[in-house]
Ligand SMILES: Nc1ncnc2c1ncn2[C@@H]1O[C@H](COP(=O)(O)OP(=O)(O)OP(=O)(O)O)[C@@H](O)[C@H]1O
């Protein structure tokens with residue numbers, strides 16, 4: 122009885138820590154949706170590209186922190202690129218073509234990654250110590266702790282920048298009322314581009330903290346977009362704290378159901394959560410209009 | 416200072432503004448008077464770059480600004496206080512005011528210090544905003560929000576202030592207060608373009624006025640003369 126409970130608790134903690142990475146990816150949705158009313162349905166692929174970029178930089182013998190920063194820069198550039206190529210035009214024409222376009226950019230990213238880095242999964246080196254820490258019989262590995270610290274750290278930094286820099290306040294103004302922001306001399310397009318760059322940066326960073334746990338491969342992000350999407354829909358638009366809670370809950374449930382029902386059921390909670398959320402609160406992430414069209 | 420020539424603008428259907436020409440001289444206060452749906456807001460929005468004019472041009476200090484986006488028009492010195500206030504509801508009063516000065520504040524540096532002089536001046540002018548500086552703008556009353564919207568415009572240190580129906584939805588007491596603020600701006604030498612439904616207060620505060628009906632100017636002249644015109648007063652008595 123007691124050992125079984127301990128095993129479950131172990132699963133929940135491991136899953137919950139991974140869930141904080143889902144929350145970080147979902148945070149990227151929140152950022153671009155607030156500023157520009159669109160999200161990147163290829164966000165998971167940005168996570169994967171970020172992880173590969175980090176891996177390539179560290180194979181080039183750069184120190185860990187330099188590789189991670191490089192990956193974040195690549196992610197920021199990719200986020201900016203997705204907005205410029207796939208989103209801006211569709212939104213200007215007031216249609217939802219960006220949904221399809223961002224999915225296509227994501228698919229393209231997967232095949233590009235297969236061509237550049239190959240299909241097989243690779244380990245992601247980290248400077249963290251081997252072994253695990255024990256708390257009350259539950260063991261936590263260093264890479265898992267790094268996920269928690271990294272996700273919390275990045276989200277806190279971005280939130281602070283939004284509140285305490287003029288650029289951040291301007292981005293909030295564009296989210297609140299784009300026309301009024303323009304009347305204040307704020308270039309709303311630049312503010313939206315900035316949000317996409319930050320969103321891409323957090324996705325790539327998520328890649329570098331997930332990869333040490335899951336390994337790096339072109340399909341590592343296959344279900345990540347969906348999971349992050351579920352988290353974002355459940356937590357809604359305004360609260361990054363809500364994202365963390367929803368992410369932790371999803372990660373934990375996922376792991377537990379994989380453990381109890383067999384690994385084939387791991388993905389089930391995310392889907393069920395998404396269906397329930399869309400059914401019970403259709404205003405969720407997107408407002409009614411777009412849900413109808415998807 | 417501002418010269419609008421034969422401007423046509425509208426939304427999905429017909430033109431809502433049909434060939435309007437107006438002029439605002441530096442240091443003057445000009446009123447646009449017209450009933451609901453006459454096209455005042457459409458005119459004002461298209462000269463500020465919020466909607467792209469279909470025909471005609473807008474010159475500001477000699478430069479053609481008709482094709483510029485609103486943010487660039489704002490940076491050249493035209494500040495619109497839009498109809499319905501449009502304060503940034505989730506942000507604080509002070510953040511709203513700081514955003515008014517956005518183009519000249521450092522994006523990452525000490526922006527509060529850079530704006531402290533202007534803020535202090537503004538809080539002296541509108542003490543109520545000073546008392547509520549850290550309150551959410553959405554929690555202000557309608558009149559306070561109008562003061563905030565005007566304050567945000569002044570923070571831009573504009574060369575031309577455009578006020579679109581600043582009295583809309585306000586109790587008579589507050590309307591009086593808003594017009595007091597406008598006339599004190601005028602005495603301070605600010606150039607003002609004011610759009611209003613109600614003729615008498617608009618004509619009392621302005622030097623010149625244009626009467627607008629269904630997208631066209633039907634009458635123009637010195638405000639004092641228009642105020643004595645019985646046809647105007649019968650049609651637009653406020
Ligand atoms: N966003 C819009 N989309 C479509 N038509 C609009 C829009 N805004 C205004 N109109 C139409 O354009 C015409 C002019 O409207 P406008 O708002 O410029 O009038 P106004 O003089 O400002 O009136 P009010 O005193 O009520 O503010 C009206 O017929 C109105 O129905």
Ligand SMILES: [Mg+2]
Pocket residue numbers: 455456457498579580
């Ligand atoms: Mg109007």
